[in-house]
Amino acid sequence: MSRRRPAGVRRRQRPLRTRLALAASAAVALVTLGVCTAAFFVIRYEMFHQLDLNLTQSATRLIQEHRGEGPDVLAGECRFLSAPACAQIVPAAPADDPAAPYLLPVSAPVREVAAGERAPYFSNITLFGRPVRMLTTPLGRGRAVQVALRSDTVQRGVRQAAGLLASVGLTGVLVAAGLGYWVARTVLAPVTRLTATAERIAATRDPRHRIELPGPAGGRQDEVTRLAASFNTMLGELEQSVTAQRRLVADASHELRTPLTALRTNAELLARSERLTDAQRDRASGALGRQLREVTGLVNDLIELARDEEPRPLLEEVRPADLAEHAVTTARAHWPAVPFLLDTDPAARPVTRPGVPARLTRLLTNLLDNAAKFSPAGSPVEVGLAVRAAALELTVRDHGPGIAAQDIPYVFDRFYRAEAARALPGSGLGLAMARQIARAHGAELTAEAAPGGGALFRLVFPAEGAGPSAG
Template identity: 40%
Template sequence: MSRHAGREPRRLTRWWRRRSLRARLTVIAATAIAVSVFVAFQVASELLDRELKDTAENQLRADARVLATNAKRAGLAEVRLPPYPGSGRLVRVILPDGSIRTPAGQPALPPVSEDAGRVAQGASADLMESNDSDEDGYVIHTLRAGDGAVQVARVVDDSPINQFGFGMLLIGLLCVVGGALVGRTVARTGLAPIDRLTAAAVRVARTRDLDADIPDEGGGEIRRLIRSINDMLAALRESRLAQRLLAEDAAHELKTPLTSLRLNVELLIRLDRRGTLDSALPAESRTRLLNDLGAQVAELSTLVAELTDLARGDVSDESTEVLDLADVVGAAATRAGSRVPDIEVALDVTSVWVSGRPAALERAVLNLIDNAGKWSPADQPVQVRLRAEGASAVLEVDDAGPGIDAADVPRVFDRFYRADSARALPGSGLGLSIVQRVVDAHGGRATVARSARGGALLRVDLPAAAPPADVPRRPAGEDTAVR
């Protein structure tokens, strides 16, 4: 039984959720008006009933005082009783012996109650009582008069209340119908911006046109919603533009190494088909060509990996954790030394804790070291320094190379940008762009300046974090060299 009883509210909830917002507003408006009319009817009926009852009782008291005055002058047995008018007031005299007198032709009143009898015997001065036991209810006022009492009564008339209730019912029905119409009109008018917003969203989804901003109209929540959607469209436009630029730049950067690789492979295939590979390419030339092919394949692999990493943006399954940036810098320096044995990295690191993604931060540090390694002379190490500075972790990577021209500084972190002096060096122009993206994702800042050794000084500032309580501190100023 209780299981079935619990299903009904859930069904009602599901039904309500399936209704449109316009239908909900219409039902809410009609229900609110119906409840308001019902409450107003109850309050008005109570007030009207009380007012009519007070008026009738006051009239009964006044009529009883007049009849009692006449009875005292003429005597209860001799007082002249007014004839019954056919409706309205009824009178009765209670004699000292308990008998009663009533006008001729008047309907019989209910028997004298015990309380009314005690009034006639002098126990109290008056009594107001109601009698609803008969088909017609009566309000009877008993007043002491001489050695007996007089009674004045009226039939309880509910017709004014009933007529008032019927009128309120008609008014309530009209109000409910009118409320439903008004609610529907208000809903239609109020939701018109939502309808236009929906139509615009459908049009954007159908045409894929992200340049069509939705007109900013309405106020309050509607305006905020429209502005939020316009901001979302602007973000989608920027994302699509960045995607297109990335594809165009990637196609441009891949074209040259692919062309060179294809020409070299075609040369080997053509010579092999002619059977002149050994005669046309001596061992030394063949070794050099194969080395070039290996270098081009490695360059393509690096470029594709960087493109993939860059295209992923900030989307990563790697979780954020509180880590010691000195460990990340050390791991990146070790990787740089294994990838390019000629690079010597001099580390001057201090334990600084940050909140971030370890692999992304290591990739950014590795790119900084790789970039510096391309410019540093063979006898000059790449210096990597890490320290705490205020509320920031400061990482500096400098080299002893020629430095960066002032004209190239604003574009150092742009995608695929390579200075004129760097075009003969290996690389794709994506390394520092990836550094910029990782630093931005961690709430930091990347800058470039000239180092004291005359080369480039790349600096990264990241927000520092409190170290875990159970982790021992690293000695300050730990110097190591990685080759």
């Protein structure tokens, strides 16, 4: 009694390597069998066709030799022409038959050929226990000639060819199976490594694993190898993203620990306000407000920094010159002790670029706040906007202590602070956020030491038509 498989249980599917090997083997096997079958029929046709040509030549020779003779059985026995053969002449009327018996069978179609009522034809008969091929063709004057040749040698040759071709076909199928398995194993080797790597990453949650690629890096690569290379590139991007996320979480938790501890301390202190004097209560309240603003600003910066790209519908044509004037005006109100000097090239005033005004304003504000924070009282912050080689360049320079050479590679890292900035307010996220906004708009933000002292930040927008890379 057979058991049915439950509806929810599906038959386990064969691995891709096995299916590909079977498909390749079946394709080659079908081609091999088809070629062998076609070769068999061609050989069989050619061998019998050659036998028929021999019969035709023998009949032609007999016709030329007995054109004027009457009905006759040639020597009354089989004669050897070009091969073991029998030949006889048959009249159309049975009354004209010779006295000797016919060696070859005479039927009504033979009489019809003799009478000219039927075309010549070939037939297969058995004579003296051997297979024979016979041709019946008209001789003229109401006669037909029959010529027969033994066909057992031809049939033996056909059987030998069939056996040989069957052996070749079977060997071809076995070779096709081996080649199919080898091809499947070779072609799917990168896919196998890719699968193993993906499973290992899923098990360990470690994106540092990579797929080993065959051959030199600059050599010719097929589609599967390019897939593996793309997967390695994706793993690299994933590793960078995971590393950056972990570093952001670690840095954010470290930066938030101090203000949160201070907030808790001041909150506990204000909870016992009846034990404090009015001056102590005011100082604690003021400290609590400052720390709340600091934490709020840090959280807002983290939220802004966590945005990877701008939604494309928010893009619009903006004029950087107007944004720079607005940002400088706002900075003058926020930093009254620091003079801000804006120098805009007339050629840069009408220039527009696709972008998000609020985000670009935040970028400029961060640069100006950073410059003002390091500028001594009375020292100006110089802002310049000009068009250079079809690109729009904005510079912000201060006259503070500048940037040490060892700090320049890390200026835009999250939460990084140089030795000179440890005692200054800020979260260490402003410049990181500025670079992220710049790259989202297809621009490049760099930092360098300014000639004569101070720091110089250079924001270069691409030429018109280059556009933002991420919306």
